[in-house]
Amino acid sequence: MKKILFIDDEQNILDSLKRSLSHHKKWLTLFFAIDYKQGKSILETEDINIVVADYKMPDRDGLSILKEVKENYPDIKRVLLTGSPEVEIFEKTDNIIDHLLSKPSNSKEITELLKKL
Numbered sequence: 001m002k003k004i005l006f007i008d009d010e011q012n013i014l015d016s017l018k019r020s021l022s023h024h025k026k027w028l029t030l031f032f033a034i035d036y037k038q039g040k041s042i043l044e045t046e047d048i049n050i051v052v053a054d055y056k057m058p059d060r061d062g063l064s065i066l067k068e069v070k071e072n073y074p075d076i077k078r079v080l081l082t083g084s085p086e087v088e089i090f091e092k093t094d095n096i097i098d099h100l101l102s103k104p105s106n107s108k109e110i111t112e113l114l115k116k117l
Contacts, residue, residue: 003046004114005031007039007065008054008081013103020107021114028114036060043069048076050117052101055082067096077117081105 004021008014014032021030031046033039036059042048051069053062066078078096083103099113 001027001029002049002114002117003029003031004050004052005033005039005042005046005048006052007033007036007057007062009034009057009059010054013054017110021110024111036065039065043073043076048073050077050079050114052079052081054103055080063096070096079113079117 006014006017008017011034014034018030018032021028031042031048033042035057039051039053043051051066053065053069055062062080062082066080069076069078077098079099079101080097081101081103098117101110101113
């Protein structure tokens with residue numbers, strides 16, 4: 001069973017992810033956070049396998065969140081979710097992320113990525 005944490009400041013994105021992935025309950029446990037403070041609390045209490053963080057958020061960008069996740073939880077896979085998947089974003093990651101996922105993504109694309117990680 002994989003435990004996935006999604007961090008995004010847009011509640012409608014989190015709700016959409018919850019709806020589209022909820023039928024995979026046999027192999028996925030899903031957690032959702034509206035900001036890093038909430039996400040950090042989940043990381044401290046759950047054995048998370050993958051963190052998916054939105055790149056652009058008002059309180060803290062996803063790349064800095066995933067950098068902290070890498071430093072504190074090096075075994076957790078890290079995915080950056082972005083509405084503008086530019087090559088320079090991926091180049092800036094400096095081995096911080098394991099995968100870059102464009103937004104919007106369909107549930108099949110997300111499911112295949114989560115299975116692979």
